Amino acid sequence: MSRALLVPEPGRFRLVPDDPPEPGPGEALVRVAAAGLCGSDRELYDGTRPADFATYPIVPGHEWSGTVAAVGPQTDPAMVGALVVGEGFRGCQVCGPCRDGSPNLCLAGYDETGFTRPGAFADHLLLPTRMLHVLAPGADLRAAALLEPAAVIAAVVRQVSLRPGESAAVVGAGTLGMLTLQLLSAASPARLVAIDPRSERGETALEAGATQFLRPGEAAEGTFDVVVETAGAPGTAHAAVALTRRGGRVAVTGIPADPADAVATSLLVTRALRLHTVFGAGPADWAYAVRAFDSGVLRPASLITHELPLAEFEAALNLSGSADAGKVLLRPDLE
Numbered sequence: 001m002s003r004a005l006l007v008p009e010p011g012r013f014r015l016v017p018d019d020p021p022e023p024g025p026g027e028a029l030v031r032v033a034a035a036g037l038c039g040s041d042r043e044l045y046d047g048t049r050p051a052d053f054a055t056y057p058i059v060p061g062h063e064w065s066g067t068v069a070a071v072g073p074q075t076d077p078a079m080v081g082a083l084v085v086g087e088g089f090r091g092c093q094v095c096g097p098c099r100d101g102s103p104n105l106c107l108a109g110y111d112e113t114g115f116t117r118p119g120a121f122a123d124h125l126l127l128p129t130r131m132l133h134v135l136a137p138g139a140d141l142r143a144a145a146l147l148e149p150a151a152v153i154a155a156v157v158r159q160v161s162l163r164p165g166e167s168a169a170v171v172g173a174g175t176l177g178m179l180t181l182q183l184l185s186a187a188s189p190a191r192l193v194a195i196d197p198r199s200e201r202g203e204t205a206l207e208a209g210a211t212q213f214l215r216p217g218e219a220a221e222g223t224f225d226v227v228v229e230t231a232g233a234p235g236t237a238h239a240a241v242a243l244t245r246r247g248g249r250v251a252v253t254g255i256p257a258d259p260a261d262a263v264a265t266s267l268l269v270t271r272a273l274r275l276h277t278v279f280g281a282g283p284a285d286w287a288y289a290v291r292a293f294d295s296g297v298l299r300p301a302s303l304i305t306h307e308l309p310l311a312e313f314e315a316a317l318n319l320s321g322s323a324d325a326g327k328v329l330l331r332p333d334l335e
Contacts, residue, residue, distance in 0.1 A: 003332070004122035005310050008057040010047025013313055018059075020124040023072035028129045030084060033141035034307070034329045035120040036063035037320040038149065038175075039232075044115065045317060054115055061119030061330070062088045062112060065144035068132070075129050083139050085147045087131040087286055088113040104280035112280070121310060123332045133286050136294040142307070145329055146175070146300035147289050151281035152253065153179045153230075154288040159276040160226045160249045167191040169224045170210070171240045172231030173201035175303055175327050176253060178208045180228050185209025186297045189226075193219055195239075196231075198323065207302065219243055222271070229254055234261050241267050241275075251276040303327045309334035 004018035023029045041060050043049035068082045090111040091103025098106050113119050113127070135144055153176060162168055168189045170180045173196035185192055185208070193212045194205035202213035221242045229240035232254020241263050244250045250273055252263075268275060281289075292298040305326035308316045313330065320328040 002123040003310065004059045004118065005061075005313055005330075006057055006059055007045060010045065010056070013045070015311060018122060018124070020069070021126050023070055023075070023126060025072050025074045026128055026130070027072045027126055028068050028075065028079060028084075028132060029070040030066040030086070030125045030127060030132075031069045032061075032064055032066045032120045032122060032125055032332050034065055034145040034331050035061040036145045036148070037316055037328045037330065038063060039321075040115075042317055042321055049115075053110055053112075058115065059118040059122055060114045061121035061125075062114030063145055063148040064120030064125065065135075065141040065147070066120070066125065067141075069124065071129065079129065079132075079134075083135040083137070083141060083144070084132045085135065085144050085286075085290065086113070086125075086127050086133065087151075087281070087283060088148065089280055089282075090117065090128075090131075101284055102282045104282055121313065121330055133290045135290065139294070140301055142304060142329065143299075143301035144293065146179070146303060146327055147286070147293060148281075149176055150179050150183075150289040150293065150298055150300060151286045152176070152278055153183060154292070155278045155281045155285040156180065156228055156251045156253060156276065157183045158285065158288060159278070160228065160251050162187040162189060162226050164188040165190050166225040167193075167223065168226040168228070169193040169195055169219060169240075169243050171195045171227065171229045171236050171243070172233070172254065173198065173205045173213075174230065176230035178204060178303055179298070179300065180230055181205060181208035181210050182298055183292060184226075184228070186292070193224070195219055200324075204302070222246065224248060226250070232256055234258055237261065238263050238267075241273065244271065244273055246271045247273070249274045249276065251278070253278055300327070304329060307331050307334065
């Protein structure tokens, strides 16, 4: 018997029987090993996610890892047993962005696993095989569940193109911030500073590759070649821009709850900054993250603090929003 965690409407969930479907042509059935929670899952459950980016009823879960249990016709049968992670955005496959390798920007509209399609808070997940990325044999599937946020950060790292010997700062030392530090440190920066108001994050940031940990306001403005904002808190985008030197590169990943939170255009223009933003990750970003994971550059296992069974979804949501929690996983194999 297979189960799925169904959210029929905001504020309610239940575990329901869900017999594994037979994979069709070009599809794979994956047995889920672990699935991570993030702020967008809380928004989905609370009903605060924008209407264009949520569908009810829904099985959430967009950060996941697992093992291929079965494949359909027109699919390589050797994939059965492979350890995999998978992209979330379906894409129409015919519009310009899809043809350019960006199904996350598909012109046909938003369509993502865990928000508009059944997700990984379940025993099994059905996906087109074109969306799967195969991991190295023996990969840690618990850690691999963090490759979705890592792929988003890979998109950022590819955009800002940090060069050896440059200086960089990461604003925010949560899960995204730590993944950013790990990937940026691989470029051998002369200085890599983590900035966060929570001093207890300092040791973890240094372990992730930071050369220094500072609290907001302690770093000199206009001094970094590259700054990446990962916090999505009020004022953090402005802080990231202010920290960037003239002609530098800045990337903003967080979405603050207050839409009035703004970055002064004068700062962007007078410093001639190159501003980057991301919305999800494309196939090339996923491939980058998987390579970094397989090679040991990306080390997400240390960021996992809690693992709970599917039935404890609400407790997992509460934990994921607490200040002292890192990444929280749901594990279908736990009872």
